[in-house]
Amino acid sequence: MPTQKKDINITVELDEKNVASNIAFKADDMPNVDAVNCRAMLLSFWDAQNKDTLKLDLWTRDMTVDEMKIFFHQTLVTMADTLERSIDDERIAGDMRDFCHYFAERMEIKE
Template identity: 90%
Template sequence: MQKKEIKITVELDDKNVANNIAFKADDMPNVDAVNCRAMLLSFWDAHNKDTLKLDLWTRDMTVDEMKIFFHQTLVTMANTLHNSIDDERIAGDMRDFCDYFAEKMEIKE
């Protein structure tokens, strides 16, 4: 059995607000830890049929960056949904929502 490790480091200020978020993974051997301004982490608890979430962002994360971050996350979720349940119809509906979201947030390319 193979194991991989992902390490997430969060630096907090004296009010427990994130100053910096960094991650490093075993699959990134020649790369130093990558600094980020935001992260969304979800785990599925099968026993309780519940999602465990950890959502963090730094004070440096701008509103415009957050809009783009959410849009890109939603697009990725639509792709993951398609790959995991192989339902093009519902994944397409989600992609349509992503287009709508981008338009409403005024980030449409």
């Protein structure tokens, strides 16, 4: 069976102080959609050889504190879902979702 290749392109515009002013992404799976602009991104890669996570976390100067709180909450919820699918452990994923609920309360985010 032939392998497939998909490209995801991320473009980051920087201001004169090298602060992200715009982040945009485009993927092959989005053929009829222009690049999507966003205010923040969290990107992680697993380096199996070194047993380490390589991370790229960026946000623009326009990202508000309230948006960042929601962004982190939604990211944590997604991570709980991914954890459950990847290791098939409903109990620990549930514990993580409990933390997400606590996080939302502490950050005063409406779920």
